[in-house]
Amino acid sequence: MEKARRLWVRLAWAYGLLLAFGVFFVGPFAMGFLASLKANPLEWPFSFRFAQVSPKNWVAAWRLGLEGGGNPWLGGMVPGREVVLEVAYFSPEGQEPTLLAQISRRKPGAGMGAVFETPYAADHVRLEGPVRVEARPAQLGDREGMVYRYRLRLFYPGEGPVLERVPLDLEVPRGVVLVGASLDPTRLERRGRVASWDNVVPGLLGYVFHNYLRAFRETRSLETGESLFLRWTLNSFFLAALKVLTTLIFASMAGYALARMRFPGKHALFLFMLFSMMVPAQVTFISNYLVLKDGIFGLSRLFGVETLLNTYTGLVLSGLVGAGAVFLMKQFFESIPREVEEAALIDGATPLGILFRIVLPMSTPALGALAILTFQGTWNEFFWPLVVLTSPREIYTLPLGLLSFRNAYGQVGDWGLILAGGFLSMIPVLVLFALFQRYFVEGPSLGAVKE
């Protein structure tokens, strides 16, 4: 009896802790993700039932995207296509409401989207209808009335550009209620009188992940028109990959030298390295900044570069390898039995040969852990790139891009886009952790020593 009670108590503790972890760590991510899908991410109280999670809308968005632009995923509208949308309204007096429909000329209010002139759907797409297709008596709550169903046909005749989105507004008199639509509207405005669609040909991804799509579509370079968000992501990948590579090479070489070789001043060097780990970056950044500003004491002028600010060369040179990485590798190499190397030494291998052909292949767990930590560190690095990279916007890394997102869109309360950007920036690190997690589980001591 006592045993069973203890078991239950233990289980309760375990599940309670898991639940607490779930709520504190996974909860915010899940809520953030859900909010990033919503048209109004600040909706309060938070509801779990909104248009973007309803399968009915997924099907409709897929169909409309396919009909409008032949692209069920990303939607859009091309010449010669037509789409049909149905809406149903409840009218309390049983009197048929007047329904005003129009394709509005809508422009983003913030960010680069506010400056770019994109083709307006209103100039190209013709709207036919609304045509009444059904009228039947119905009850809404305790009110008696009629439900009217209308069909709207959007037709894109002749020649013209590919339209990324076709907005639509439907206005009814006060008191008439929208009770159904093939695709739920993005928002209801003017106290329910206006149902407004940001895009009636969204495609599945365009509907569910519209904020994500906007992140790519709306932030474009004014010079070239290319997507800045994509560019920032690629920049971050490039920098992270480069830094992983240099860190792995230099940290293992330096770590090996410190762990195994004998040379004068080795201990002093090691102590100095430890010391450099303890100085916060905020202390040295001004001197580092000035060194980069002058192109490393004017050295860069030999290559015709006036300053290393606003260049990747500057950013990479100032962070080729961290002392922490060298320290990690040194500790790991010290755990490898010397006998392995001595055998190679007897066979006539050089120190470099030993490092690259014997020690490093045995060090995959440490290298894996180092790679993933470096990648994550570089990917998320914010302060130093913020100082070094100011212009043009094309050279930003993703965290800087997200900051400019926050400045541009946060000011107008457009948090969906910012959440979406933040979420996208998190994915690579998550993927990396999923792929490399076994190196963490195995730990640095395994792998090298097999008894």
Add this chain to the structure above:
Amino acid sequence: MKRWLLLALTALGLAMAQTQVRISGWGGPDTAVVSGLLKEVVQRQLDRENIRVVYEPIEGDYTQWLFNALSAGTAPDLFYVDIFWAESLFATGRVAPLDAYFSREEVQAFLPNLVQAFTYRGRLYGIPKDFNTLALIYNKDLFDEAQVPYPHQQDTWDSLEGKLRQVQTRLKDVAGLCLVADFARFGAFAFATGWKPFDAQGHTVLDQNFRRAFEWYTGLVRRGAARFAQDLGEGWTGGCFGGEKAAVAIEGAWIAGFLRDKAPNLRYGTTFLPLDPMTKRRGNFVFTVSWSLNAASKNKEAAARVLKALTSPQAQQWVLERGLAIPSRKALAQNPYFQRPTKEAELNRVVFLGSTAQGGNVYPFSFRGLGGDWMRPINEALAAVITGQKSVDQALREAQAALDRLTGRR
């Protein structure tokens, strides 16, 4: 021989060719405006003079960045200066006076209120690039539904309050105004009474006029004409307005971009802030930003040319037509854009006129070198009274004591 000479001249020409002028401002929405402006207007004008503009928008804390860059000697040739901290920057001598580069006529083409805001000890330190004032923006649907006439420019505090109270009583789920405890909004009402932030000795005195505005403003919630913004889950009056939680908002033209995304179909109108029933005047703030010249710049002549191009009539027209900001030239008052029958044009027109005589007692949003420290006691007093934690007497007494310490009175 001739060919060599030609080649040499070409090489020399190329070497001398381009003067680079670096300009900076904050990032965010301004990046789009300035990049567009440079690409479509400014650079074209400057190409003939072989000046190349390099634009570096700053994301993050711009003020801090600018002060650091000016001390490190890496600051650009031209940069934004916000009226809020302009005086403390001009006092450092790091900004070059512009009197040598701009003739009297050129300066007079800008709105005098704005020019005055960037004049320090008789010298001009910045050309206002654009500005904003406050206006009263109202939701036509809500007033129609409550069957209350729209606010208009003859409204006094009392008549406006009456309208707001009626909307709030009749619609139940809507506030008249959502009230914020912020001098950036309340101050306009205090100015209407004739009260000034600083007297001749540089002291702040919260006199009877101030008290009258304070009592009216903080009492709006109690009298059923407004709700406290925090109680509605919003931080600014525009947020309440966009979500149709409040019938009016007191904001500047920046609200247009917000509403374009948040509520594209909202039917709104704009009018001036209400008049003080006693003085029959209104008050307003000017929020403005200038382009200023770095005193350590190596090519001031070229930078001054860029400055002129950035604030030229063509440049301002471009900005105005995109509805991105309100430019600072006097002549734009007659601009056809303001007469367009759209809600955004009306908003921009009222905001533009808010800085002129129609705006009443208009003061720049700047408090000597004290900045935000000066506003803090007043904001705290506003919050304490609106939430019912302190009486008006107590709150004003404490605010006065804090301001006395700050301005060295007594």
